[in-house]
Amino acid sequence: MAEIVIKNLTYVYSDESGVALEDISLTINSGEILAIVGHNGSGKSTLAKHMNALLLPSSGSVTVDGMDTLNDEYTLDIRQKVGIVFQNPDNQIVTTVVEEDVGFGPENMGVPTEEIIERVGEALKAVSMSDYARSAPHMLSGGQKQRVAIAGVLAMRPEVLILDEATAMLDPKGRQEVLNIVTKLNSELKMTVVMITQYMEEAVIADRVIVMHRGMIVKDGTPKEVFANGSEIEKYGLELPPMAQLRDELIENGVDIPKDALTIEELNEALCPLLQKS
Amino acid sequence: MMRDITLGQYYNTDSVIHSLDPRTKLTLTFGYLILIFLISKMWLFAFAAAFIAVVTILSKVPFSMVLRSLKPMRWLLLFMFVLNLFMSRSGEVLFKWWIFELTTGGIRQALFMTFRLLLLVMGTSLMTFTTTPIALTDGLEKLLAPLKKIGFPAHELAMMMTIALRFIPILLEESDKITKAQLSRGADLESGNIIKKAKSMVPILVPLFISAFRRADELAMAMESRCYHGDEGRTRMRVLTLKKCDFTAFLVFALVFVSVLLLQNLMAF
Numbered sequence: 043m044a045e046i047v048i049k050n051l052t053y054v055y056s057d058e059s060g061v062a063l064e065d066i067s068l069t070i071n072s073g074e075i076l077a078i079v080g081h082n083g084s085g086k087s088t089l090a091k092h093m094n095a096l097l098l099p100s101s102g103s104v105t106v107d108g109m110d111t112l113n114d115e116y117t118l119d120i121r122q123k124v125g126i127v128f129q130n131p132d133n134q135i136v137t138t139v140v141e142e143d144v145g146f147g148p149e150n151m152g153v154p155t156e157e158i159i160e161r162v163g164e165a166l167k168a169v170s171m172s173d174y175a176r177s178a179p180h181m182l183s184g185g186q187k188q189r190v191a192i193a194g195v196l197a198m199r200p201e202v203l204i205l206d207e208a209t210a211m212l213d214p215k216g217r218q219e220v221l222n223i224v225t226k227l228n229s230e231l232k233m234t235v236v237m238i239t240q241y242m243e244e245a246v247i248a249d250r251v252i253v254m255h256r257g258m259i260v261k262d263g264t265p266k267e268v269f270a271n272g273s274e275i276e277k278y279g280l281e282l283p284p285m286a287q288l289r290d291e292l293i294e295n296g297v298d299i300p301k302d303a304l305t306i307e308e309l310n311e312a313l314c315p316l317l318q319k320s
Numbered sequence: 321m322m323r324d325i326t327l328g329q330y331y332n333t334d335s336v337i338h339s340l341d342p343r344t345k346l347t348l349t350f351g352y353l354i355l356i357f358l359i360s361k362m363w364l365f366a367f368a369a370a371f372i373a374v375v376t377i378l379s380k381v382p383f384s385m386v387l388r389s390l391k392p393m394r395w396l397l398l399f400m401f402v403l404n405l406f407m408s409r410s411g412e413v414l415f416k417w418w419i420f421e422l423t424t425g426g427i428r429q430a431l432f433m434t435f436r437l438l439l440l441v442m443g444t445s446l447m448t449f450t451t452t453p454i455a456l457t458d459g460l461e462k463l464l465a466p467l468k469k470i471g472f473p474a475h476e477l478a479m480m481m482t483i484a485l486r487f488i489p490i491l492l493e494e495s496d497k498i499t500k501a502q503l504s505r506g507a508d509l510e511s512g513n514i515i516k517k518a519k520s521m522v523p524i525l526v527p528l529f530i531s532a533f534r535r536a537d538e539l540a541m542a543m544e545s546r547c548y549h550g551d552e553g554r555t556r557m558r559v560l561t562l563k564k565c566d567f568t569a570f571l572v573f574a575l576v577f578v579s580v581l582l583l584q585n586l587m588a589f
Contacts, residue, residue: 091541121544130538133538136542145557155555178489
């Protein structure tokens with residue numbers, strides 16, 4: 043299984059406009075859901091693009107399963123293992139028919155025709171878009187288009203799925219559709235997921251959260267650890283997830299609930315007994 | 321406003337002509353064009369017209385649609401007709417005014433050129449009516465593939481056409497959005513003469529181009545991320561195969577082609 047190891051990665055823009063990433067060291071373990079959060083311009087998308095050799099380190103190294111991204115012999119293998127879904131669904135669908143677009147990756151990899159058809163069927167099924175196989179992408183909703191984009195990556199049978207703010211342009215319904223699929227892929231196919239997001243409530247479902255600020259990793263821990271302290275997160279221009287904000291306000295007002303409650307369920311569990319008591 | 325535009329003019333139905341391989345249709349259309357240009361006797365156009373009529377019936381495309389495809393050409397047809405009417409001066413002079421001279425030869429020539437153009441447009445329209453743009457692109461890529469050996473970018477050309485087809489509806493929608501945004505800011509796009517109108521397009525075109533470049537950049541990134549590295553080692557999900565009906569089509573067309581040319585050369589009138 044794929045493991046991404048990043049060592050002392052520094053990335054400087056080629057026009058010397060500044061350092062985008064500074065001395066990043068990070069290991070992404072196989073099978074985990076990792077959320078990378080950070081303010082605009084914190085370097086989180088730049089970091090993601092290093093994970094499948096779209097960008098190459100100025101210094102330091104990125105290895106996927108032991109393959110160094112700087113060695114261009116490995117580039118295609120790395121891109122097959124690590125797939126990225128980008129922010130704008132319109133700008134990553136290449137052809138005018140859904141199933142052909144899903145087949146685009148396998149076509150590039152040189153997969154035989156019969157297997158491409160099989161993979162496309164599987165991938166569309168995994169994102170519940172089988173009924174739209176013959177549709178034109180521009181007739182689909184944002185959430186549907188993004189699911190097609192995910193299927194396009196899945197058809198390459200990757201081990202790591204990176205969502206580079208893939209939900210940012212979607213409505214709440216579309217966002218939920220995408221998140222459901224991602225968690226399903228992680229639990230059923232043991233796929234490693236790296237989620238880059240500005241929505242803190244999405245980071246809550248991750249196993250591990252990394253906070254980035256000005257090209258550096260400033261925090262790394264479980265959601266409970268990272269979202270334990272509101273004032274610390276605010277330093278980096280971020281907000282606590284809504285439930286954590288509610289939790290803190292309740293605690294401030296003297297309600298006795300655990301300091302690490304993050305989800306509706308956890309708050310529910312903590313609050314119901316209190317209500318019954320009173 | 322333009323959301324549901326049909327790309328090209330594909331007429332969606334099931335027919336023998338629709339099921340032909342795009343390569344067959346492209347080659348035969350090309351052959352048909354050559355035939356039309358080889359015909360030098362007016363009455364032989366009747367054969368070409370009959371051929372078109374038979375293909376239209378087989379394709380299940382309504383005649384009215386084929387005729388409608390001539391509509392955008394009407395000014396060109398008229399222009400060609402009038403031009404030829406007075407350009408060719410042979411035969412009897414029927415009418416003379418200032419520098420204009422109407423001759424029987426001129427009338428013959430004008431009719432001849434108009435028929436030729438009409439048949440050309442109807443023939444090529446039939447191809448686009450019965451073939452999806454994407455199938456045309458595939459067919460073109462395959463047909464041009466042998467030219468790759470001399471450095472002709474057949475695959476790149478087809479990929480560009482595919483992407484263009486994909487982005488036409490997106491950019492149309494976007495230009496619509498930008499137009500509305502500029503109108504809501506008080507832009508006046510309607511009044512004034514043609515130069516003023518052209519100038520008022522600038523605030524629409526500039527954002528549209530900027531956005532198109534940004535999209536191109538992102539698309540390139542997404543394609544690379546999905547292992548795109550040109551034509552080398554690439555397989556296809558949809559493989560074109562010639563079927564029995566394709567060979568039949570070639571045979572039928574060859575018969576028409578040869579018999580029309582024979583008639584042209586053997587008949588004295």
